[in-house]
Amino acid sequence: MYNINRERLIKTFVELAEIPSPSWKEEQILKYLIKRFDKLGANCQTYRCGESFNLLIRFKGNSNQNPILLSGHMDTVIPCDKVKAIISDTKITSDGTSVLGSDDKAAIAMFIEAFEYIKENKIKHGDIEILLTCAEEQGLKGIKGFDLSVLMAKYGFVFDSSGSIGKAIIKAPYHSNMTITIKGKASHAGMAPEKGINAIRVLSEIISQIPQGRIDEETTANVGIISGGKATNIVPxxxxxQLEVRSIDQKKMLAVEKEIKETVKKICSQYRAKSTIERTLEYAGFKISPESTVCKITETAMKKIGIKPEFIAMGGGSDTNIINSSGIKAINLSCGMQNIHSTEEFILIKDLINGTKLVLSIIETVP
Ligand SMILES: [Zn+2]
Known part of the structure; x- marks a missing residue:
């Protein structure tokens, strides 16, 4: 099923990979994309977001299927200023001096090739929106700066997870960040230590008592940054x-946060120190039932092209988290990229082809 134009797909992927697009500097790739999608008959609209833009591409449908959203991101991590793609019989890598950028240009190449195929083969489809975000690698800044209420789609298929085609992430965590600041009392460390309250000492006791690491199957916590003190002869x-808490279950995340706050309070009162805690929610989690329509579409679409679906949970966040909080039921699909965020990144050509087939199969399976 689906006789994909291998050469054109690889060419598109390489062209995309070789356009540098670090976060917030997506203007060059935007130009390329608008040109390609315009030619395919789409309506392209850019939406300003900070110093850059998100791109929304719309294909008007010619069937009465439900509208869907396909999504990926345009930016890559660094180093990416000079990407040279090396093509072998089975895979594409960088030359080892930069990332390849298959995260997430593999997805974009698949979307483009799918619509080349649709045009050539006159495939019927419903309304399709393709959202390509900027600055995803900067804490989902692009999608957070996008007004999702302009979307009409009912179901969302984000192609932004690593590994061979067939994985579908249906659970991802809530994620909050906390900054704990301890205020003690300064004093001369040699002459009057008893007059001081050592903020570092207080904080270390807090850190040693709060939950950390893997708390349960769905929940993690990590202190990642610590700072304080000015000199060894001053009681700091x-x-x-700064720490983070993640859980697929919102209640569990809140329970860990509560435990942290109580520990801070208890230890500070023992030492007569003061504290402030700042807390922000990075993103909400999501949990999609394998019985839901979006999963059923994916399952059927994969089986049609001979791929065994694997529904899994993920420990990190992606644009999918934000799309789900807007009410569109969305899942995150693997798009073939491997060893991402490293100069060892690569993609198998087989996965590039299967991913394009999956995009087409999803488009045709949507009820
Ligand atoms: Zn990505």
Missing amino acids: EEAQC
Whole structure:
């Protein structure tokens, strides 16, 4: 099923990979994409987001299927200023001096080739929106700066997860960040240590008592940054740490946060230190039932092209989290990229082809 134009697909992928697009500097790839999608008969609209733009591409349908959203991101991590793609019989790599950028240009190449195929083969489809975001690698900044209420889609298929085609992420965590600041009292460390309150000491006791690492199957916590103190002869007045809590279950995340807050309170009162805690929600999690329509479409679409679906959970966030919080039921599909965020990144040509087939199969399977 689906006789994909291998040469054109590889050519598109390489062209995309070789356009540098670090986060917030997507203007060059935007130009390329608008040109390609215009030629395919789409309506392209850019939406300003900080110093860059998100791109929404719309294909008007010619059937009465439900509208869907396909999504990926345009930016890559660094180093990516000079990407040279090396093509072998089975895979594409960089020359080892940069990332390849298959995260997430594999998805974009698949979308483009799918619509080349649709045009050539006059395939019927419903309304399709393709959202390509900027600055995803900067904490989902692109999609967070996009007004999702302009979308009409009912179901969303994000192609932004690593591994061979066939994986579908249907669960991803809630994620919050906390900054704990301890205020003690400065004093001379040699002459009057008893007059001081050592903020570093207080903070270390807090850190040693709060939950950390893998808390349960769905929940993790990690202190990642610590700072404080000015000199060894001063009892430090201030110390600070930053941590994150993640859980697929919102209640569990909130329970861990509560435990952290109570520990801070308890230890600070023992030492007569003061504290402030700042907390932000990075993104909400999602949990999609394997019985839901979006999963059923994916399952059927994969089976049609001979791929065994594997529904899994992920420990990190993606644009999919934000799309789900807007009410569109969305899942995150693997798009073939491997060893991502490293100069060892590569993609198998087989996966590039299967991913394009999957995009087509999803488009045709949508009820
Ligand atoms: Zn990505």
